[in-house]
Amino acid sequence: MLRWILALLVIPFLDAVLLAVVVTQYDPLSWVGMIALVVLTGLVGMLLVRAEGRRTLRKTQRSLAAGTPPTNQLLDGALLIAAGAFLLTPGLVTDLIGFLLVVPPTRIPIRMALKRFVVVPYLDRKTDGFASGVVWTAGFPDEQEHRASWSGANGGYGPTRARSDESAGDGTSSDGTVDLGEDDYTVNTDDTR
Numbered sequence: 212m213l214r215w216i217l218a219l220l221v222i223p224f225l226d227a228v229l230l231a232v233v234v235t236q237y238d239p240l241s242w243v244g245m246i247a248l249v250v251l252t253g254l255v256g257m258l259l260v261r262a263e264g265r266r267t268l269r270k271t272q273r274s275l276a277a278g279t280p281p282t283n284q285l286l287d288g289a290l291l292i293a294a295g296a297f298l299l300t301p302g303l304v305t306d307l308i309g310f311l312l313v314v315p316p317t318r319i320p321i322r323m324a325l326k327r328f329v330v331v332p333y334l335d336r337k338t339d340g341f342a343s344g345v346v347w348t349a350g351f352p353d354e355q356e357h358r359a360s361w362s363g364a365n366g367g368y369g370p371t372r373a374r375s376d377e378s379a380g381d382g383t384s385s386d387g388t389v390d391l392g393e394d395d396y397t398v399n400t401d402d403t404r
Contacts, residue, residue: 226302256298
């Protein structure tokens with residue numbers, strides 16, 4: 212988190228330095244001209260964000276009408292919101308980043324990279340692989356580690372535990388049963404058929 216805060220502080224600093232260098236080194240452009248350039252790029256960028264936002268909204272509606280999830284359109288919407296924030300921040304670096312996020316030829320590769328390296332790994336971590344379909348259907352992810360704890364000593368139906376008279380500390384007794392405390396229940400096995 213600290214990295215992102217530092218990055219958000221460094222970008223305006225770079226903008227201020229770049230603006231100062233451009234104004235001092237490029238004589239025909241005065242401070243007034245530089246301010247006009249920053250305002251003009253912001254306005255043009257906002258018009259682009261508005262047009263792309265409408266286009267993305269129409270694509271989202273078509274996708275929903277067809278019954279498909281609008282994942283790409285939602286990511287495009289998030290990138291357009293970020294582009295709007297960058298374009299409203301005065302400076303040449305932020306305007307460049309904003310224009311890269313607005314224009315579709317550069318936004319689409321950014322969206323694909325964001326999806327591949329950020330969204331899918333995050334969802335896989337949160338859902339244990341169910342989001343991308345990479346799930347374990349048999350065995351364990353670390354087969355060697357678990358093979359030693361699962362054996363046929365108790366019929367192959369569960370992990371073997373060291374036999375002792377004490378509880379394992381997690382509510383499991385030495386015979387492999389679990390004390391549920393107040394949440395315990397009984398199962399009636401009398402067949403009345």
